[in-house]
Amino acid sequence: MKVTINIDCTPEEARTFLGLPDVQPMQAALMQQLQDQMSANLKAMDPETMMNTWLPLGMQGIEQFQKLMWSQMSNAMGGTSTKDAKK
Template sequence: MKVTIDIDCTPQEARTFLGLPDVQPMQEALMRQMQEQMSANLRAMDPETMLNTWLPMGLQGFEQFQKLMWSQMSNAMGGATTKDGKK
């Protein structure tokens, strides 16, 4: 014998029926607090500080990465010259 029961209820009604706590107010408060903290951090950072945070090595790191990519491409192409004219 097979019995199927379909229950049509909202997630909130299911949580209440099962005796689970209502965590929605806590989630809303945490999200509001996180949003305020992120906004305060963004307001406090000037563009240079943000750039230094995102790119710790700054432009030197980007230049090193660019040189690495050029050398890898030139090696893959059989030792062709780079844009400096060096091999």
């Protein structure tokens, strides 16, 4: 014997019938908080700030790296280093 029962109800009605909590207000509050936080972070991240975050030393870091490489290459080739040249 087979018995089929079709129930036509909304998710809210099913939650109420089964005694499950209504989480829609909590979900709406969390989504609003997430949206506010993301908006604030996007406003704070202007292009200059992002570049400073990604490249903390900017061009100074690149120049220092180049000086380091040149001094290492000149030392390896038997040349004088920048320390020796200053003396």
